[in-house]
Amino acid sequence: MHQLSTFKAGALYAAIASCLLIPQAAAQGAGEWADVKDPQELRALYADKTHRSRAFVGYYRADGTGLLQARGSANRVPRAWAVRGDQVCTGPKDEEPTCFHLQRSTKKPNEVLAQGERRGQKVMLWFTVEDGIPKF
Numbered sequence: 776m777h778q779l780s781t782f783k784a785g786a787l788y789a790a791i792a793s794c795l796l797i798p799q800a801a802a803q804g805a806g807e808w809a810d811v812k813d814p815q816e817l818r819a820l821y822a823d824k825t826h827r828s829r830a831f832v833g834y835y836r837a838d839g840t841g842l843l844q845a846r847g848s849a850n851r852v853p854r855a856w857a858v859r860g861d862q863v864c865t866g867p868k869d870e871e872p873t874c875f876h877l878q879r880s881t882k883k884p885n886e887v888l889a890q891g892e893r894r895g896q897k898v899m900l901w902f903t904v905e906d907g908i909p910k911f
Contacts, residue, residue, distance in 0.1 A: 808881065809879055811878060811887075812861040817858045817861070817862075820879075821865075822835065822836070822837035823836060824907075825904070825906075825907060825908055826905075827903050828900060828903075830846055831846060831902075832844050832846070834909060834911065835865075839855055839856055841853075841854035841855070853868040854867060854868060855868045855872065859874060861876065862876055862877075863877060873892070873898060876891065877889050885903050885904050885905070886901070887901070888901050
């Protein structure tokens with residue numbers, strides 16, 4: 776009986792793991808995403824741009840500052856961003872940033888996938904980029 780329970784638990788963990796991996800594999804599959812490594816192109820994705828996702832709206836100035844607002848919240852958190860090599864590093868102002876490798880959708884160039892790591896945890900963000908920011 777114990778072996779059967781161990782088998783069921785293993786199968787459950789495998790099923791959960793495969794469900795977690797499917798979106799990432801699908802997002803990177805079939806040549807739908809192209810790496811963005813050029814520092815000028817990376818800068819162009821942040822300088823005076825608005826980033827929108829289901830979870831947040833971010834506003835980024837060309838001077839390396841910005842604001843992030845979680846959906847459903849009135850709080851705006853000051854941000855800082857900078858291009859470092861082939862990554863964009865961003866985070867709360869005066870804190871250690873998270874650096875991201877960016878990919879752009881080949882079908883919808885305003886869609887961006889950002890992948891990084893923070894405190895040993897993988898971080899993946901999917902957002903759209905729009906020209907312009909509000910005054911702040």
